[in-house]
Amino acid sequence: MRVVICGGGVIGACTAYFLRRHGVDVIVVERTDVAAAASGKAGGFLARDWCAGSPLDALARRSFSLHAQLPGEIAGDWGFRPMTAYSGFVAADGDPQRDAPSRLGWLANGVVIAQRIGTIETTAIVHPQKFTSAVMNAALAQGTDFRRGRVTGIVRDETRARGVEVDGGVIEADAVVIAMGPWSLLAAQWMRLPAVYGQRSPSIVYDIGSNVPADALFLDCETDGSAVSIEVFPRADGSTHITALSDIAPLPLDPAAVTPDLDAIARLQTMSERLSPLFRPEKLIVQQACFRPVTEDGLPLIGRVPQSEGLYVATAHNVWGILNAPATGEAIAQLITEGAARQVDLAPFDPARLAPLDPSLLQAR
Numbered sequence: 001m002r003v004v005i006c007g008g009g010v011i012g013a014c015t016a017y018f019l020r021r022h023g024v025d026v027i028v029v030e031r032t033d034v035a036a037a038a039s040g041k042a043g044g045f046l047a048r049d050w051c052a053g054s055p056l057d058a059l060a061r062r063s064f065s066l067h068a069q070l071p072g073e074i075a076g077d078w079g080f081r082p083m084t085a086y087s088g089f090v091a092a093d094g095d096p097q098r099d100a101p102s103r104l105g106w107l108a109n110g111v112v113i114a115q116r117i118g119t120i121e122t123t124a125i126v127h128p129q130k131f132t133s134a135v136m137n138a139a140l141a142q143g144t145d146f147r148r149g150r151v152t153g154i155v156r157d158e159t160r161a162r163g164v165e166v167d168g169g170v171i172e173a174d175a176v177v178i179a180m181g182p183w184s185l186l187a188a189q190w191m192r193l194p195a196v197y198g199q200r201s202p203s204i205v206y207d208i209g210s211n212v213p214a215d216a217l218f219l220d221c222e223t224d225g226s227a228v229s230i231e232v233f234p235r236a237d238g239s240t241h242i243t244a245l246s247d248i249a250p251l252p253l254d255p256a257a258v259t260p261d262l263d264a265i266a267r268l269q270t271m272s273e274r275l276s277p278l279f280r281p282e283k284l285i286v287q288q289a290c291f292r293p294v295t296e297d298g299l300p301l302i303g304r305v306p307q308s309e310g311l312y313v314a315t316a317h318n319v320w321g322i323l324n325a326p327a328t329g330e331a332i333a334q335l336i337t338e339g340a341a342r343q344v345d346l347a348p349f350d351p352a353r354l355a356p357l358d359p360s361l362l363q364a365r
């Protein structure tokens, strides 16, 4: 059996890895580079039970435990480490707490830590670009074929999908998995798929060395008169990823053309410098943006594409794509090879739960 996976982000990489473990022939087709989009630009924060009470809970718990297992199975160092997570706020000018020392010694005065919201048992982090690359490399080492190219359509006969169109040619396959993140929207022209939207977020990365403790921060602060939530993730390699200020922007057709809004980056930098004296301009190493894939109901699409034998989709993981990638890859591999996912019930993520996008809306764009 041969499966073509469209997209070399974290979902495509994990799907390739688990499919190869079932002995399936796998070809990954990626338009730019492995982890070139959100999978290389995310924070990489993982939480075991922050989806409790939502349909994502079982997927997140399974994936959290796979993240803990994978360092023992795959070569490479992607900085998996347990973390403590805190919530709090940045005291505004005039607030009596403005000059009080922070509970966490590496933070500036006035950064008020209100609550511990994750422990080293329940929260962790990976470097998402290194994680995605390591999983893809493991899949390649087991025989996966990687091809750089742009998927432009699906090839079918009367009964089922038979392959994908790539740069004017055809790659034949017995099954196809769409894992193109927000660009999975394009696949709604080729099959009955609900809409997938891209939500843009800027982020910056500082290189502040490895003596910063593994403290993830979720802080409220005020900037230019509006309340903003900012997330800070120190990683094992000494880089600290900071994000805030999501906005709605048109998704460029070419993933390589995604660029940040420079005003948002400047505001993020000002907010970061207020958080800790370690976040100095000369320590800034990355300014970037990426698009999270999101559906109308906020849940991912994982499963068979309706009315299309041999077609599968795995996308729209929103803010939890790095966390949920291993269990998604495992579940899709089981669905394709055994007919059903064994560890996680995929029913809440069935693409058939949402109305398919009218393809004429895309052609008009």
Ligand SMILES: Cc1cc2nc3c(=O)[nH]c(=O)nc-3n(C[C@H](O)[C@H](O)[C@H](O)COP(=O)(O)OP(=O)(O)OC[C@H]3O[C@@H](n4cnc5c(N)ncnc54)[C@H](O)[C@@H]3O)c2cc1C
Pocket: 006, 007, 008, 009, 010, 011, 012, 029, 030, 031, 032, 033, 034, 035, 036, 037, 038, 039, 040, 041, 042, 043, 044, 045, 046, 149, 150, 151, 152, 179, 180, 181, 182, 183, 200, 201, 202, 203, 243, 255, 289, 290, 291, 292, 293, 314, 315, 316, 317, 318, 319, 320, 321, 322, 323, 324
């Ligand atoms: C700022 C930010 C911070 C985040 N932080 C976290 C976090 O801390 N924890 C967490 O769990 N998640 C986080 N996320 C979410 C996570 O990054 C995403 O959910 C996840 O990366 C999506 O992975 P993907 O493989 O579906 O898509 P992508 O990473 O977008 O990959 C899709 C791939 O498809 C390729 N492609 C597109 N079109 C084609 C085509 N026509 N042919 C072939 N290939 C194509 C693209 O080049 C791309 O490489 C964050 C997201 C953002 C934006």
